[in-house]
């Protein structure tokens with residue numbers, strides 16, 4: 001009985017852990033490695049295990065860094081079921097189809113260039129067809145129901161409050177007379193964020209695999225961010241321009257819409273036309289609207305009072321490219337929410353082309369902007385940017401509103417650990433080394449024990465509770 005850490009070990013993306021119990025092997029998540037060319041190469045490499053010998057996948061949530069290689073796993077011979085919370089399955093449908101579309105587009109572009117150099121064509125990581133096949137393997141589950149998925153392996157999904165349908169996974173493992181309980185946090189939500197519930201407390205575990213994305217910092221108080229949003233919207237109304245908001249399709253967009261409805265009067269939003277200009281975000285918003293049962297108390301109450309997500313009378317959903325292009329003709333008074341969140345693709349780039357040079361345009365950043373992205377350039381005050389080879393002057397004012405996050409911060413991570421009645425063995429995953437070190441020290445100081453940091457070359461023997469090197473004992 002052991003765990004191997006095949007992804008998100010001393011890094012954030014590519015979540016993938018293998019648990020072996022007796023003859024059975026399951027994967028916790030099978031995510032994409034994200035970030036640059038090198039990440040793409042690593043995704044295409046052979047898995048460090050045989051996909052045909054994996055009996056099941058247990059999936060925490062539908063972000064691609066957790067689920068994005070499942071279609072590839074199926075393409076390479078995985079035959080078993082994928083267990084996940086049922087709304088997560090719906091979301092995976094949206095995510096896989098979108099990813100396959102992007103791969104298709106990018107591979108075609110690349111192959112045209114390769115053809116001109118007499119180079120052989122390359123294959124996409126997976127196609128829309130592979131994505132559909134992978135979805136056939138999904139076996140959706142409800143939260144809070146215990147289930148035996150293989151002899152000696154029982155699981156239960158608990159709400160992680162991170163994005164809709166996200167789970168913390170509890171696993172009860174049995175091999176001979178040995179019993180162990182493992183808890184995998186997936187990604188834990190930020191308790192101040194609206195709509196979803198807080199991460200469920202878990203009272204018991206022998207081993208906890210815990211995310212540590214923001215293990216090294218604390219989020220800005222929510223109310224401060226809301227006050228700042230109000231101020232920026234006011235200034236924007238005075239300068240009589242448009243507001244462009246690059247936003248992640250899943251989670252952040254729905255939070256924004258929710259806040260717009262909550263602060264509709266306070267922020268005087270009636271004077272704006274609001275456009276949700278992203279087909280993927282529109283689909284994801286529909287899933288959120290269809291699953292109010294997963295909202296927190298306050299959001300449920302707003303649904304009953306007809307004040308939630310869909311109550312914005314001046315919200316237009318622009319699905320088609322024609323509808324999106326028509327927005328270029330609006331000179332002022334429009335708030336346009338479009339993908340992608342870091343401005344690397346999607347319709348936001350088209351809006352930038354038409355509006356970024358204008359002095360009365362405002363760009364509102366509400367999400368993390370990674371190094372090397374167009375979004376980051378804007379945040380860092382670039383005076384010009386390149387769009388489709390053309391240099392565009394940045395006349396717009398760029399505002400960053402911090403405080404939005406889908407992840408628990410250091411304080412919340414420690415708060416969640418405090419729910420365990422008996423001290424478990426905590427292993428940190430899904431974090432950069434700096435964040436992990438900071439969390440390790442803080443937990444040691446405040447809770448009196450030192451969490452481990454998962455290393456890719458090690459496995460944890462769950463019976464002896466000892467780390468071993470992977471190569472030595474590989475069978």
Ligand SMILES: [Zn+2]
Nearest residue numbers: 061063162187
């Ligand atoms: Zn996530």
Ligand SMILES: [Zn+2]
Nearest residue numbers: 063065066187
């Ligand atoms: Zn993640």
